Amino acid sequence: MGRGRHGPGLLATWQGTAQNQMDVSSYASVLVFLGFGLLFVVINYTLNALITARTPEPQKYDSYECGEVPVGTGQIQYNVRYFIFALIFVLFDVEVIFVFPWAVVFRELGMFAFVEMLIFLTILILGLVYAWRKGVLHWFSRPVEH
């Protein structure tokens, strides 16, 4: 922890090349962390498996339904509302991604960038207003007058 590198990281050392390449090298640490996290999980699972007591009983492996015998499968049809919200989210999130690069260079571009983003965000907000008026943002599906 805390080596505070700004220069070349793992891969750049290996390549032994210029520092002003696209800074992908620092992501090697991310890979190491992902691998280490996986290792930690596997160690924990193994340790758990090694030292637990095993007393198998058929009823233990029933799905939990407050002590009743489970009825049917758990993988049931779900409310379509979840899907609709996921759909609106995807729209908004994709558009918000466009705002990220804008926000980073915003101070250099000044008024020009602001006006452009004002137009972009207005369109985005209009979309939200539209969804709102259509009653999509209501959780309970009461009938909507068109």
Place this chain on the structure above:
Amino acid sequence: MLELGELFQAADRWLVELGKSLGVPPILIELLATILAATVIVALIAVLVLVFVYAERKISAHMQNRMGPMRVGWHGILQTLADGLKMLQKEDIMPAAADRWIWWWAPGLAFIAVFAAFVTIPFGKGLHVEDLNIGVLYIMAITTFGVIAMLMAGWGSNNKYSLLGGFRSAAQVVSYEVPFVLAVLSVVMVAGSLSMVNIVEAQAGYYLGVLPKWFIFRHFPFGLIGFVVFVIAGTAETNRTPFDLPEAESELVAGFATEYSGMKYALFYLAEYGAMYVMAAMGTVLFLGGWHGPLLPSWIWFAIKSLALIFVLMWFRWTFPRLRVDQLMELSWKFLIPLAFLNLLAVGLWSVLSHG
């Protein structure tokens, strides 16, 4: 004053020198240093979670005029350690109906997603594993994998409570992601960088020699509004009360974690409290000036600020009743998102006008 960052950097330089004198290839040294850093982070997460669980129980107890854990160790201080050991030796029961692989790896994915986010958190001056140039975006992207883990747990358990918990969690996290990102963007816009370290450095100094230039105080009141939106959305993202519908124990047993026991359940806990700390650390970096502060070493300031945010989250839990699902959705889509949009535009207009 002891700067932990300098200490770790000195250790890193020493390791590199040692490697050179032994003739080890530099890439192996880098790899070793990163693995050591990862070990320190794992230890840190474990300690943090032990402390948080204990603190949560004690704080909630004292807020309700109870004592909380008192038996194991002085004032129950070893209680969470005992709980952890208990979980380690609990039998791992997989329901016969479960979708084996999905059920098996859901807790693992939840933990890895949170653990990887710690790569780029600056715990103090120079005290970070790697200063990624898109750090903020990276943290938000990688912690979102937690949603997939919850969906996996919900679907894989083949249990009605789990499935409902998983879907609720996904709908909730997804809804609050938008105001969260917009609140973060209002800071990124002023700092002009996505790197966590650069954002902290942009908050150095004082107004009139007294008021620190933290983003929460900038563009008053818009910085403050951004912070409030951030905390509300962050609370919802980490599934904390009053937004804990995914694991509402009075209706869903334990939500997506119903069918888990032993170490897998413990991993969900680690991930949940780890995510809470990532949220608090992000709030500290983005709005509360990161490691900046007078007199004390930087890492102590960072710890004070982030732990204070954690305390606020725990305080929420014992102050607000749980929201209903329609209130939850409408709070995000009909209030927080328009507010965050307007806040973003207001901050933008302010900085355009003041910079010309």
